[in-house]
Amino acid sequence: xxxxxxxxxxxxxxxxxxxxxxxxxxxxxxxxxxxxxxxxxxxxxxxxxxxxxxxxxxxxxxxxxxxxxxxxxxxxxxxxxxxxxxxxxxxxxxxxxxxxxxxxxxxxxxxxxxxxxxxxxxxxxxxxxxxxxxxxxxxxxxxxxxxxxxxxxxxxxxxxxxxxxxxxxxxxxxxxxxxxxxxxxxxxxxxxxxxxxxxxxxxxxxxxxxxxxxxxxxx
Amino acid sequence: xxxxxxxxxxxxxxxxxxxxxxxxxxxxxxxxxxxxxxxxxxxxxxxxxxxxxxxxxxxxxxxxxxxxxxxxxxxxxxxxxxxxxxxxxxxxxxxxxxxxxxxxxxxxxxxxxxxxxxxxxxxxxxxxxxxxxxxxxxxxxxxxxxxxxxxxxxxxxxxxxxxxxxxxxxxxxxxxxxxxxxxxxxxxxxxxxxxxxxxxxxxxxxxxxxxxxxxxxxx
Amino acid sequence: xxxxxxxxxxxxxxxxxxxxxxxxxxxxxxxxxxxxxxxxxxxxxxxxxxxxxxxxxxxxxxxxxxxxxxxxxxxxxxxxxxxxxxxxxxxxxxxxxxxxxxxxxxxxxxxxxxxxxxxxxxxxxxxxxxxxxxxxxxxxxxxxxxxxxxxxxxxxxxxxxxxxxxxxxxxxxxxxxxxxxxxxxxxxxxxxxxxxxxxxxxxxxxxxxxxxxxxxxxx
Amino acid sequence: xxxxxxxxxxxxxxxxxxxxxxxxxxxxxxxxxxxxxxxxxxxxxxxxxxxxxxxxxxxxxxxxxxxxxxxxxxxxxxxxxxxxxxxxxxxxxxxxxxxxxxxxxxxxxxxxxxxxxxxxxxxxxxxxxxxxxxxxxxxxxxxxxxxxxxxxxxxxxxxxxxxxxxxxxxxxxxxxxxxxxxxxxxxxxxxxxxxxxxxxxxxxxxxxxxxxxxxxxxx
DNA sequence: GATGAATGAGGTTTCATTCAT
DNA sequence: GATGAATGAAACCTCATTCAT
Numbered sequence: 001x002x003x004x005x006x007x008x009x010x011x012x013x014x015x016x017x018x019x020x021x022x023x024x025x026x027x028x029x030x031x032x033x034x035x036x037x038x039x040x041x042x043x044x045x046x047x048x049x050x051x052x053x054x055x056x057x058x059x060x061x062x063x064x065x066x067x068x069x070x071x072x073x074x075x076x077x078x079x080x081x082x083x084x085x086x087x088x089x090x091x092x093x094x095x096x097x098x099x100x101x102x103x104x105x106x107x108x109x110x111x112x113x114x115x116x117x118x119x120x121x122x123x124x125x126x127x128x129x130x131x132x133x134x135x136x137x138x139x140x141x142x143x144x145x146x147x148x149x150x151x152x153x154x155x156x157x158x159x160x161x162x163x164x165x166x167x168x169x170x171x172x173x174x175x176x177x178x179x180x181x182x183x184x185x186x187x188x189x190x191x192x193x194x195x196x197x198x199x200x201x202x203x204x205x206x207x208x209x210x211x212x213x214x215x216x217x218x219x
Numbered sequence: 220x221x222x223x224x225x226x227x228x229x230x231x232x233x234x235x236x237x238x239x240x241x242x243x244x245x246x247x248x249x250x251x252x253x254x255x256x257x258x259x260x261x262x263x264x265x266x267x268x269x270x271x272x273x274x275x276x277x278x279x280x281x282x283x284x285x286x287x288x289x290x291x292x293x294x295x296x297x298x299x300x301x302x303x304x305x306x307x308x309x310x311x312x313x314x315x316x317x318x319x320x321x322x323x324x325x326x327x328x329x330x331x332x333x334x335x336x337x338x339x340x341x342x343x344x345x346x347x348x349x350x351x352x353x354x355x356x357x358x359x360x361x362x363x364x365x366x367x368x369x370x371x372x373x374x375x376x377x378x379x380x381x382x383x384x385x386x387x388x389x390x391x392x393x394x395x396x397x398x399x400x401x402x403x404x405x406x407x408x409x410x411x412x413x414x415x416x417x418x419x420x421x422x423x424x425x426x427x428x429x430x431x432x433x434x435x436x437x438x
Numbered sequence: 439x440x441x442x443x444x445x446x447x448x449x450x451x452x453x454x455x456x457x458x459x460x461x462x463x464x465x466x467x468x469x470x471x472x473x474x475x476x477x478x479x480x481x482x483x484x485x486x487x488x489x490x491x492x493x494x495x496x497x498x499x500x501x502x503x504x505x506x507x508x509x510x511x512x513x514x515x516x517x518x519x520x521x522x523x524x525x526x527x528x529x530x531x532x533x534x535x536x537x538x539x540x541x542x543x544x545x546x547x548x549x550x551x552x553x554x555x556x557x558x559x560x561x562x563x564x565x566x567x568x569x570x571x572x573x574x575x576x577x578x579x580x581x582x583x584x585x586x587x588x589x590x591x592x593x594x595x596x597x598x599x600x601x602x603x604x605x606x607x608x609x610x611x612x613x614x615x616x617x618x619x620x621x622x623x624x625x626x627x628x629x630x631x632x633x634x635x636x637x638x639x640x641x642x643x644x645x646x647x648x649x650x651x652x653x654x655x656x657x
Numbered sequence: 658x659x660x661x662x663x664x665x666x667x668x669x670x671x672x673x674x675x676x677x678x679x680x681x682x683x684x685x686x687x688x689x690x691x692x693x694x695x696x697x698x699x700x701x702x703x704x705x706x707x708x709x710x711x712x713x714x715x716x717x718x719x720x721x722x723x724x725x726x727x728x729x730x731x732x733x734x735x736x737x738x739x740x741x742x743x744x745x746x747x748x749x750x751x752x753x754x755x756x757x758x759x760x761x762x763x764x765x766x767x768x769x770x771x772x773x774x775x776x777x778x779x780x781x782x783x784x785x786x787x788x789x790x791x792x793x794x795x796x797x798x799x800x801x802x803x804x805x806x807x808x809x810x811x812x813x814x815x816x817x818x819x820x821x822x823x824x825x826x827x828x829x830x831x832x833x834x835x836x837x838x839x840x841x842x843x844x845x846x847x848x849x850x851x852x853x854x855x856x857x858x859x860x861x862x863x864x865x866x867x868x869x870x871x872x873x874x875x876x
Numbered sequence: 877g878a879t880g881a882a883t884g885a886g887g888t889t890t891c892a893t894t895c896a897t
Numbered sequence: 898g899a900t901g902a903a904t905g906a907a908a909c910c911t912c913a914t915t916c917a918t
Contacts (some may be wrong), residue, residue: 009881014303033340035254039909048881054910112338118401119334121252130404138409162425165409166389173388182337185349190357190384206381209374215430228898258892259901268900270895279892447877471778473692475915478880487879489916498913541841553776556839557769568842576670576847593866599861603847607830608823620775623787628795628822647812651870666902696888704903794891 003128005065006160010056021046025067030112034064065129068117071134073108075103083140089148090212093167097204098135100171104178141168167211174207222347224284229275240265244286249331253283284348287336290329291352294322302359308367309431312386316423319390325396330398355432360387391404393426441566443489443503448494459484459494463505468550472502503567506555510571513541521578522639527586529649537640538609542616549617579606605649612645660785664720678703678713682724687769691721713717715749722786725774728767728789732760740797746779747804750824754861757828760833768836824868831864 010018024046028037036072043053057063082095114133120126141164148154154163158217176183177195184195193203229237243265247256258279260270276282301314323330333352338343360383368374373382396414397401403414412422448456462484466475477498481491495501520533542549552571558564579602586592592601614621615633622633631641660778667675681703701735712874721846739752761768770792777783792797798821805811811820833840834852850860 012881031340033254033338035252036340038907050910052881054891059911060909102908117337118395118399119252119331119338120401121250121255123400126400127404130408131879134405134408146350155432157409158428159425161410162422163429165406166426166429168409169392170385170388173392174429176337180337181342181345182339182349185346186353187384189349189353190361190387191378191380203381206378207385209377210382210385212372231898248880257890269893270902271898274898328903450804450877462912469778471692471776473690474778488914489879489881492914493877519671536861550776556833557690557776557836558839559693561838564838565842568839568846572843572846580847593870596866597848597863599848600860601867602865604827604867606847608826611826613831614775615888618775619780619783620777620787623784624791625822627787627791628799628825629816629818641819644816645823647815648820648823650810669902695886707889708891708904709902711891712902717888811889 005069006057007055009065013056017046017048018043021048021053021063022067022070025063026071026109026113027051029064029116030066033116035062037064039063057187061125065125068113068129069132071107071113072111076108076136078103079140083144089144089153090146090208093211094204096171097174097207100174101178101200101204104175108179111175115176115180115183138164138168153200170207170211174203224281224288225276226274229285232275236265236267239284240267240272241253241286242290244282245328248283248286248335249328252335253279256283258282274394280344284344286305287332287348288336290326290332293326293329297322299355300361302363308363308372309427312430313423313427314374315390316393316426319393320397320419320423325392327398330394334399334402357383357387369395389426389430393422443500443507444495445493448504450548451494453486455486459486459491459501460505460508463501464509464547464551465545467502467505467554468547471554472498475502476515479500499563501565506551506567507570509545509551512545514574516541517575517578521582527582527591528646530582532646534609535612538553538612539616539638539642542613546617553614553618553621576602601632603632606643608649612641662726663714664712667722667723669715674703674705676688677771678705678710679724680718680729682720683728683766683770686721686724686773687766690773694721696720703823718782724783725770725786726789728764728770731764731767731836733793735760736794736797738799746810747865748800748870753828754864757831758835758857758861761832765836768832771787772833772837772840795821795825827864827868831860 021042024042025037028042028045037060039053040050042063043050046053053063057066078099081136082092082099083154085092085095087095102154107130117129117133120129129189142161145154145164146160149156149160154160173183177183188194191203193199232240240261244256247261247264251257256279258272259269261282262269265272272282276285289312297318298315301318304311306314306321314365335353339348361380362375364379364382364386364395368379391437392402396406397403407413410422412418451459459480462480466480466483470476475498477491478488480501481488484491491501494505516537517534520530520537523530523533525533555567555571561566580599583592583598583601583605587594588599592598611621615625616622626632631637631643665819670678677870678699680792681699682694685699685702689695694717696710697707700707703710710720712854714723739749739756742749742752754854766864774786774790778787786868799818802817802820802824803810806813806817811817834844848860850856
């Protein structure tokens, strides 16, 4: 768990205020990027003074990171639900893909924020963020796959951790394709499909097919 | 082809100077991000005055985009070589993966720059960049796959364009895992492998296995 | 006597609280200077709320001045003791020098605060402070010297008030040399002696020699 | 010599501009103190843009220190003149006192700036400043006194370096009494003389008497 | 009496861009 | 073609002070 980056005063603020600040923060950071987001604007939109903002967060970076943490939790909870079921791996995969699509639309701002993070240049911060964001999710994928591996439900010549990595790459790319301008255009260039008008069912099923063979492939 | 974003004066400059400016630009933009890169510093490092820089490029953004165009060409040429061969698809895939690894190490700065682009907030610019960067590559993938599809060399229930998209997602993620701090950490969290010390052979073979089933899968 | 700069509420506070607030105030102001001292921090360290602080003092300046007044009293009492004895002037001088050394170490924070005051830019305030701080001490010096003058114990061609002024300049400089970073370095540059490791006896005796001739000089 | 605290661009500026900036800087810093001086105001009064100011000086502190250095040189040159003569020590002393008076009036702003420095809280900076400001002057005093000491022109029981220290304390206090509000008031409280209307001749002669005995005292 | 959340003006600093030479 | 001095808008952040409770 990343170290908390908000001050005690923030904890004492009302839940609605906390919510509002992070929501506005996520929106501003995801729309403008970290550098171009304006903390005075965020404060104003959140309905508090800039002084109070600095009572809650020591720096712009701290606010940014707290926004990210918030976004993380949202996605993680959804995943938990799915992973703790005892569905077969392929069923879980389908659920995860559908959930990914659903959340990419619902929490588009957060996904864009996530994309923002991936170009973080400060190595220490990058590491802390990666731990915060990827660790929990990765463990869920890895253990589910390892379990299936043990039951001989997946190819025995694929290492569970790399398998999980490849899988998440596909999900991550899908998320970005839903939410980030560049990736949306890229999606259309590749598939000819405009994300906003797409037949999601089809993409889900195609992705499932693309990966299912990895689960059960037999030469 | 993206509209050229340099002025005529730039074309008249010596090849070495052009080279130097873009090289330095790629380095600075990839190390610091667009916002934090300093065009005055780039000019100095490139050995020209800031005044001359503005004789060559109208804005910081124009320089940025010209740097990107430059990086693009490097990667494209390598791909051309592979795609025009008449290897079977799986063989081509292996070559592409290996080339991707090779270039990620050799042109790390450019890959990081590419990652930078993907969080572009200006929709018009994002579109132009995507066209510039993704179109040519995507066509090569798509046509190779379509060809294999026609020969019944790949699953008939996978659409070539989506197939190409998924495939490129995996390659793109691999590139970033080689070069960008965040993705490198993510790679290690998933796989337990430090990118710098990794057994590339193993990752390549695992990725091949992950996708090969998609090529030839039979229920 | 300087006009009181605290509100009635401060008088009603317990002696310990008054004590604590001024002690912390002296410390913070002397360590950081007036501008950089933070009244919210002072309140916190004194164990009271900022709101209450403003019930006690109308402004940061008022707190500052009250701190100074407090520090004044400490030094004055010590001087009183010495000056009302009927020692010869040179003996008094030695006692004053020794007391100055002693108090400079014991009340270093206050001396630093005093140094802070000497660069006050508000002429009205400067005047009030000077009256408060210098008047009482100066009268003691002047009257002691005048008395010795009347008894023909000191040079008759030196005016008692200027004599007192020069004398106090030397004592004041000594105080600062004990307590303020800049003056400590200056002391070492001149004398080659590090204040912390110095043979105080020697400095006292040298200073006495430097001034004694002024007392009893005969051409 | 303190490390230079201006950028190369400042050296390239015209002498008049350099002069103007430092003059305005000395004025603003001495009138308002370091914290309350406004760098934008200094730039405006000096007739340059704030951006250019930062081309010349990296920080407000650097400008401040450069202002100090400038002030230093002015005073040092005057002292040089006197100290390199082969007057007897007492004659030199008189000249130094008169010069001190003269310069305190002429360069009042700089003297106030000097007073500002003496409450510097940053130990490293305090040390650097002390070296810069005090070293050269102190060596001149010390060597003149040591020389007189060797010739048996001064008391043999006073160490030259402490002697120089005490002497400079008196001169320093006199400077401040000419220029700084607080010290001016203090001067009047002690001597009954308003600095602006004072009979300088008398103060000089009294100070000379105060110290001369130290030179030639015989028990 | 006591609290501490809330305010917001104001200062330092950065850097893309211009333009006279 | 080439230079680099000059500009100034804009953003982060601090902290003395207020006031509702």
